[in-house]
Amino acid sequence: MKTFHKIYRVSRIWILLLFALTLPYWIPNNYYLQVANLGMIFAILTLSLNILAGYTGLFSVGFIAFYGIGAYTSAIVVTRLGWSVWVGFLLAGVVSSLFSFLLGLPTMRLRGMYFAVATLAFGEITYQVFLNWTSITGGTKGIKGVPSPEFFGISLRPYSKYFYLILIVLVIVILLTRNLINSRTGRAMLAIRENDIAAEAMGVDVPKFKMIAFLIATFFAGVAGALYGHEVRYVSPESFVNAESAAVLAMMVVGGIGSIPGSILGGFVLTMLPEYLRFLGNIRLVIYGAAIVAIIIFAPKGLGGLIEWIDGLLSGTIKRGTHKKITEKVEDKNGHS
Amino acid sequence: MVILETKGIGIHFGGLKAVSNVDFSVEEGSISAIIGPNGAGKTTLFNLIAGFYTPTEGTVHFKGKDITKMKTFERTYMGLARTFQNINLFRELSVMDNVLLGLHTKTKCDPISSMLNLPNKLKEERESRKKVMETLEFLNLDHYVNEKAGSLAYGLQKNLEIARAIVSHPTVLLLDEPASGLNTNDLETLSQGIVTIRNSGITVVLIEHKMDVVMSISDKIAVLNFGEKIADGDPGEICSNPEVIDAYLGKDEE
Amino acid sequence: MNFFLQQLIQGISMGALYGLIAIGYVLIYNAWGVLNFAQGDMVMIGAFAILIAHVFMGLPLLIAFPVAILMCCIIGFLVEISAFRPLIDANNTRRLIATIGVGIFLRNLIRVVFGADPYPFPSVFGNTAVEIGGLTIIPQNIWNTVIGFGLVLLLSIFLKQTVIGKSMRATAQDREAARLMGINVKRNMSITFIISSALGGFAGMLISPVFFVIPTLGTLMGNKGFAGALLGGITSNPGSMIGGISLGVLESFGAGYFSSSVQASISFGVLFLVLIFLPAGLLGKKESRKV
Numbered sequence: 001m002k003t004f005h006k007i008y009r010v011s012r013i014w015i016l017l018l019f020a021l022t023l024p025y026w027i028p029n030n031y032y033l034q035v036a037n038l039g040m041i042f043a044i045l046t047l048s049l050n051i052l053a054g055y056t057g058l059f060s061v062g063f064i065a066f067y068g069i070g071a072y073t074s075a076i077v078v079t080r081l082g083w084s085v086w087v088g089f090l091l092a093g094v095v096s097s098l099f100s101f102l103l104g105l106p107t108m109r110l111r112g113m114y115f116a117v118a119t120l121a122f123g124e125i126t127y128q129v130f131l132n133w134t135s136i137t138g139g140t141k142g143i144k145g146v147p148s149p150e151f152f153g154i155s156l157r158p159y160s161k162y163f164y165l166i167l168i169v170l171v172i173v174i175l176l177t178r179n180l181i182n183s184r185t186g187r188a189m190l191a192i193r194e195n196d197i198a199a200e201a202m203g204v205d206v207p208k209f210k211m212i213a214f215l216i217a218t219f220f221a222g223v224a225g226a227l228y229g230h231e232v233r234y235v236s237p238e239s240f241v242n243a244e245s246a247a248v249l250a251m252m253v254v255g256g257i258g259s260i261p262g263s264i265l266g267g268f269v270l271t272m273l274p275e276y277l278r279f280l281g282n283i284r285l286v287i288y289g290a291a292i293v294a295i296i297i298f299a300p301k302g303l304g305g306l307i308e309w310i311d312g313l314l315s316g317t318i319k320r321g322t323h324k325k326i327t328e329k330v331e332d333k334n335g336h337s
Numbered sequence: 338m339v340i341l342e343t344k345g346i347g348i349h350f351g352g353l354k355a356v357s358n359v360d361f362s363v364e365e366g367s368i369s370a371i372i373g374p375n376g377a378g379k380t381t382l383f384n385l386i387a388g389f390y391t392p393t394e395g396t397v398h399f400k401g402k403d404i405t406k407m408k409t410f411e412r413t414y415m416g417l418a419r420t421f422q423n424i425n426l427f428r429e430l431s432v433m434d435n436v437l438l439g440l441h442t443k444t445k446c447d448p449i450s451s452m453l454n455l456p457n458k459l460k461e462e463r464e465s466r467k468k469v470m471e472t473l474e475f476l477n478l479d480h481y482v483n484e485k486a487g488s489l490a491y492g493l494q495k496n497l498e499i500a501r502a503i504v505s506h507p508t509v510l511l512l513d514e515p516a517s518g519l520n521t522n523d524l525e526t527l528s529q530g531i532v533t534i535r536n537s538g539i540t541v542v543l544i545e546h547k548m549d550v551v552m553s554i555s556d557k558i559a560v561l562n563f564g565e566k567i568a569d570g571d572p573g574e575i576c577s578n579p580e581v582i583d584a585y586l587g588k589d590e591e
Numbered sequence: 592m593n594f595f596l597q598q599l600i601q602g603i604s605m606g607a608l609y610g611l612i613a614i615g616y617v618l619i620y621n622a623w624g625v626l627n628f629a630q631g632d633m634v635m636i637g638a639f640a641i642l643i644a645h646v647f648m649g650l651p652l653l654i655a656f657p658v659a660i661l662m663c664c665i666i667g668f669l670v671e672i673s674a675f676r677p678l679i680d681a682n683n684t685r686r687l688i689a690t691i692g693v694g695i696f697l698r699n700l701i702r703v704v705f706g707a708d709p710y711p712f713p714s715v716f717g718n719t720a721v722e723i724g725g726l727t728i729i730p731q732n733i734w735n736t737v738i739g740f741g742l743v744l745l746l747s748i749f750l751k752q753t754v755i756g757k758s759m760r761a762t763a764q765d766r767e768a769a770r771l772m773g774i775n776v777k778r779n780m781s782i783t784f785i786i787s788s789a790l791g792g793f794a795g796m797l798i799s800p801v802f803f804v805i806p807t808l809g810t811l812m813g814n815k816g817f818a819g820a821l822l823g824g825i826t827s828n829p830g831s832m833i834g835g836i837s838l839g840v841l842e843s844f845g846a847g848y849f850s851s852s853v854q855a856s857i858s859f860g861v862l863f864l865v866l867i868f869l870p871a872g873l874l875g876k877k878e879s880r881k882v
């Protein structure tokens with residue numbers, strides 16, 4: 001049993017990587033390949049929402065706006081100014097962060113609820129701008145002919161090639177997020193989520209670290225948006241409506257708040273599933289709504305909790321008995337005031 | 338030398354004068370105690386010193402500087418650490434992470450190098466973790482390093498709060514009722530621990546109801562009642578002060 | 592001058608409805624500590640309820656109104672008992688997400704059942720305008736204002752004078768203490784949600800002749816109600832009525848003196864301005880935190 005755990009612990013990451021690298025061969029159908037690509041893009045987006053909401057405890061209700069800003073930024077600089085797609089990707093992140101900075105300035109001092117509402121309003125306004133600023137965004141018609149990137153002369157236009165670009169970005173985002181969480185900055189973010197009073201007592205400048213989380217999260221969201229624009233080669237307002245924010249929130253909750261594997265799985269599964277359940281039509285969002293509520297009540301750790309549990313069993317880090325050192329039941333911290 | 342001082346400090350909540358016109362000073366390297374009946378304003382005084390509340394009157398001085406207008410986190414950076422009466426741990430985080438957060442002011446790795454795992458971050462992490470382990474060993478918490486803080490027993494949680502507060506080796510440590518909820522065996526250990534902390538160069542201010550702890554280790558004691566300071570002095574003076582006996586010691590101990 | 596008064600009346604009558612929605616937010620915020628992101632959707636439910644009762648079932652208004660209100664109450668109760676009650680002691684994050692989930696659920700359920708197209712609703716109060724001193728007042732204006740203020744008055748009497756109301760206020764102030772005093776906290780929570788749903792529903796019914804009845808009505812009205820509540824200080828019932836009316840009047844002047852496209856962005860503008868300059872709102876108390 002011990003050797004099995006050992007083998008598992010060493011090999012799990014390679015098995016996962018092998019699976020990811022060969023995925024395009026498992027999905028020969030071009031259409032489903034595109035959906036898989038979209039799933040990975042949403043995994044990136046969900047991960048970035050998770051940095052904000054899951055790790056820092058800041059709920060952004062109109063998060064899709066930053067994804068949209070990224071998509072439009074890249075599409076505009078590439079199609080109108082003729083800049084390189086790669087520059088577009090980078091700029092997408094930067095511009096998205098820039099907007100979050102402006103939005104964060106007045107709201108980071110305030111309680112989380114106000115922030116949630118401000119982002120909701122921001123999402124609405126952004127959508128209206130996409131829709132009505134026709135000279136720049138193309139209005140309802142959107143921006144057509146967004147080019148695919150090229151890599152040393154190889155066009156990444158086929159979905160099977162673009163897949164690897166998204167995969168690389170996804171892996172980078174995962175690594176950066178993981179490193180972040182295991183750092184001074186990440187811990188400050190977690191502290192704010194857990195107990196902002198204690199965080200202050202530790203010397204954490206709460207508004208500043210909220211802002212850092214916001215900037216990082218929206219940078220990734222912007223890049224994800226650009227990835228989206230260059231994948232479907234067309235950007236229009238209806239991809240960034242309120243309902244999409246709801247979908248991303250569902251992905252995060254279903255995946256598991258505060259879990260990296262959960263976010264990826266949530267983004268991926270909730271993008272793929274509706275494609276296989278097309279007959280459901282509009283019921284998709286009804287189910288999302290119900291699923292959010294059910295999971296938050298019955299399984300707040302979501303799919304990520306399940307994954308981590310299975311992983312713990314397989315790698316032998318969960319053993320019966322060792323976990324329960326605790327005898328005394330601890331009073332809730334709010335019990336005395 | 339006086340390291341920490343309040344001058345005529347006070348705060349009222351609506352009509353209630355929780356603290357009023359309190360002069361309180363702490364000598365560097367000493368153990369000072371604040372005592373007083375329930376609701377006397379002891380915790381509120383701590384909150385005023387630490388910057389959680391803004392006083393309606395008076396000033397706070399620390400290391401010779403007027404810090405009345407400073408934010409809480411800035412005071413922590415200056416070397417003011419505290420524990421809470423009603424335990425404020427990061428419950429979902431591990432014991433290790435909780436104490437690592439105590440080192441927030443002593444570390445400075447920026448977000449970018451954090452994400453990229455640059456050498457400066459890895460070095461800082463290594464050193465921090467080492468320091469945390471030393472502190473955990475000192476407080477007998479090293480077996481629990483990977484447990485969630487919220488899952489620890491009450492007494493261990495209290496210890497963890499102390500660990501988190503002293504890991505950065507602050508100038509002044511404010512302890513709010515460290516002995517509450519502990520059994521008699523642990524009281525002795527606690528008293529010794531506090532003395533050891535003081536001997537390591539940290540000035541200690543503690544709020545405590547357990548008189549044997551207070552009397553045995555304090556250099557100076559201040560007594561609050563209804564938000565006002567009614568006496569201060571060394572343990573001998575406090576024991577024989579009639580007003581104190583009247584207000585506090587005369588009543589049943591908690 | 593007449594134009595000014597005309598816009599003022601128009602603004603007050605819309606604002607009274609915003610105030611009703613705002614109070615729904617405030618009641619739940621006070622009792623539960625979390626903003627109910629599904630509150631706007633209760634407005635939409637109210638509009639559909641009256642549509643079903645009056646237009647689809649053909650009930651006369653006097654019967655349709657109570658029936659629709661009853662529907663709102665039942666839905667509010669069902670939502671509370673299934674989605675919110677299990678989370679009564681959960682942390683704010685989980686509760687906030689639950690309210691967002693409920694909103695998504697309701698909005699899309701209605702969309703699946705009734706489609707995304709708008710339904711027109713007959714003008715129930717009649718279109719014969721009344722001329723008073725050169726001002727044209729349509730019955731809708733009067734009814735909105737009368738019902739809006741009437742309900743707020745009733746609510747405050749209920750909260751201040753009745754036993755249940757008093758115990759609800761105690762629950763809102765300190766849930767733990769209320770529980771220790773033997774107050775039935777769960778029942779009070781249910782009542783709070785039912786009342787908030789009913790108030791939202793009322794607003795939806797009154798609004799349906801003005802706007803089309805459409806599943807996204809809740810998002811629109813939710814934003815306005817929220818802006819009103821925020822302006823009023825988020826914790827105060829009269830404050831949110833004042834906030835709602837101020838917003839209504841601002842919108843009406845914006846539309847009258849500038850253009851109707853200005854009107855749409857006013858609630859957002861108010862929202863951001865309040866967040867930046869007046870986080871405690873007009874009547875809210877500065878939140879003192881307890882350490």
Ligand SMILES: Nc1ncnc2c1ncn2[C@@H]1O[C@H](COP(=O)(O)OP(=O)(O)OP(=O)(O)O)[C@@H](O)[C@H]1O
Pocket residue numbers: 350353355373374375376377378379380381382422879880881882
């Ligand atoms: N944020 C606040 N808002 C309103 N009243 C407060 C606040 N903080 C403290 N008080 C009140 O101030 C008074 C003093 O409280 P404090 O907690 O300082 O007492 P204490 O001396 O620490 O008592 P104990 O020994 O029970 O801990 C109490 O009446 C308390 O209710």
Ligand SMILES: [Mg+2]
Pocket residue numbers: 379380381422
């Ligand atoms: Mg106290």
